[in-house]
Amino acid sequence: MIRPRASMPGLSGMRVAAGALMNLKKLKKHITMNATSRLFAAAAFSVLAACSEGGQTPRSSSLRSEPVAPVAAARVDDPELVELGRKLYFDPRLSKSGFISCNSCHNLSMGGSDNLKSSIGHNWSKGPINAPTVLNSSMNLAQFWDGRAKDLQEQAGGPIANPGEMAFTHKLAVDMLLSIPAYVDEFREVFGAEGIDIKKVTKAIAAFEETLVTPGSRFDFWLKGDDRALSAEELEGYQLFKSSGCTACHNGPLFGGNSYQKMGVIEPYSAKSPAEGRSAVTGRDADRFNFKVPTLRNVELTYPYFHDGEAETLTEAVEVMGRIQLGRTYSESDNRKIVAFLKTLTGKQPEIMLPLLPPSSDSTPRPTPFE
Numbered sequence: 529m530i531r532p533r534a535s536m537p538g539l540s541g542m543r544v545a546a547g548a549l550m551n552l553k554k555l556k557k558h559i560t561m562n563a564t565s566r567l568f569a570a571a572a573f574s575v576l577a578a579c580s581e582g583g584q585t586p587r588s589s590s591l592r593s594e595p596v597a598p599v600a601a602a603r604v605d606d607p608e609l610v611e612l613g614r615k616l617y618f619d620p621r622l623s624k625s626g627f628i629s630c631n632s633c634h635n636l637s638m639g640g641s642d643n644l645k646s647s648i649g650h651n652w653s654k655g656p657i658n659a660p661t662v663l664n665s666s667m668n669l670a671q672f673w674d675g676r677a678k679d680l681q682e683q684a685g686g687p688i689a690n691p692g693e694m695a696f697t698h699k700l701a702v703d704m705l706l707s708i709p710a711y712v713d714e715f716r717e718v719f720g721a722e723g724i725d726i727k728k729v730t731k732a733i734a735a736f737e738e739t740l741v742t743p744g745s746r747f748d749f750w751l752k753g754d755d756r757a758l759s760a761e762e763l764e765g766y767q768l769f770k771s772s773g774c775t776a777c778h779n780g781p782l783f784g785g786n787s788y789q790k791m792g793v794i795e796p797y798s799a800k801s802p803a804e805g806r807s808a809v810t811g812r813d814a815d816r817f818n819f820k821v822p823t824l825r826n827v828e829l830t831y832p833y834f835h836d837g838e839a840e841t842l843t844e845a846v847e848v849m850g851r852i853q854l855g856r857t858y859s860e861s862d863n864r865k866i867v868a869f870l871k872t873l874t875g876k877q878p879e880i881m882l883p884l885l886p887p888s889s890d891s892t893p894r895p896t897p898f899e
């Protein structure tokens with residue numbers, strides 16, 4: 529059941545919704561979508577139209593009909609492959625310094641992010657862009673802010689060889705693994721054949737990442753019909769989020785991750801980083817400053833926000849989004865409601881045991897952290 533009228537915006541809320549509809553019409557023109565996001569956004573637009581026409585009719589079904597959807601639990605098909613991936617994800621010997629692992633920048637104790645404006649890579653180098661979370665990343669339409677990697681396996685090869693991140697090469701990483709007998713055995717058992725190559729390494733890491741999903745957020749309980757899962761304030765926050773048009777871009781199970789959108793639709797955004805966005809991949813000027821819409825799942829944990837990490841708090845991120853994407857200025861109390869709602873998207877975090885990594889052998893190349 530959708531909570532009835534008590535929680536619907538009052539008259540002034542309706543007027544705002546009608547104003548938002550105007551902006552949304554403008555917004556619609558800017559939006560480029562793939563099939564799924566089009567579906568969800570269509571639902572978002574029609575919900576908005578219904579709101580501005582005087583409220584929704586309560587519907588009864590166990591899964592509420594909304595432009596967003598719950599996160600499903602991970603399905604593990606190959607536990608041995610996942611287990612090998614878990615080791616590699618935490619193994620700092622895949623870096624030149626012997627000190628940086630995937631978990632250094634995508635810390636699974638901190639929402640799969642590093643909570644830094646930009647990451648710290650090899651030799652304390654400053655990364656060009658904020659590190660997105662790895663949580664739920666398997667559901668993204670592509671990986672990276674500009675979508676330059678088509679999936680998690682393709683992505684995982686990137687950081688190992690990136691001079692500003694792990695600063696290794698694929699050959700050195702594979703040679704390192706080949707020098708450790710326990711890894712050689714484990715790769716043989718998992719892949720049923722002798723040998724280690726970078727494809728097997730990235731396949732295992734990707735399989736582990738696919739298990740890093742966060743079902744069980746309070747919001748998902750609400751979506752599945754539990755009226756008591758959200759407070760009145762949180763629910764009002766969600767209604768505002770939807771009626772102002774945030775769901776035009778932040779929809780689907782991830783509340784994002786399924787389209788590239790302009791940062792600064794109504795008002796330009798002056799970024800503190802040189803990143804160009806999607807145009808770096810497509811070469812098309814029209815894609816300049818389009819970024820993959822980030823997921824809002826676990827957003828409470830993944831501060832700071834935006835590709836340049838310039839918004840330190842959710843309050844600030846909501847203020848900027850309202851203003852530059854939708855032409856809306858929220859009152860302090862509306863902003864607080866939206867933030868309260870966003871915090872209900874924190875799901876059950878994957879409980880990961882720290883893996884015990886096999887020791888290096890006498891022939892394992894030694895790390896060179898200060899070169």
Ligand code: HEC
Nearest residue numbers: 629630633647648649657658659660671672673684687693
């Ligand atoms: C030095 C910090 C650093 C390390 C180490 C690192 N990453 Fe990242 N990761 C980043 C940054 C920064 C980005 C965003 C880069 C971009 O979009 O251009 C990113 C992006 C990603 C993404 C894309 C997420 C999305 O929503 O687009 C995934 C997945 C990911 N990293 C996984 C990994 C894995 C697996 C490893 C280990 C093999 C790893 N990372 C190592 C900093 C790091």
Ligand code: HEC
Nearest residue numbers: 773774777789791819821822833834835845846849850853
């Ligand atoms: C036109 C599409 C669009 C609309 C509408 C939109 N967003 Fe966004 N949102 C984006 C994009 C694109 C980014 C990433 C921009 C960047 O980092 O440069 C983003 C980023 C965010 C972030 C930061 C997430 C992170 O991890 O960095 C939050 C929070 C957010 N949006 C909330 C909202 C809220 C709340 C609304 C409604 C007031 C909204 N958005 C409306 C496209 C949109």
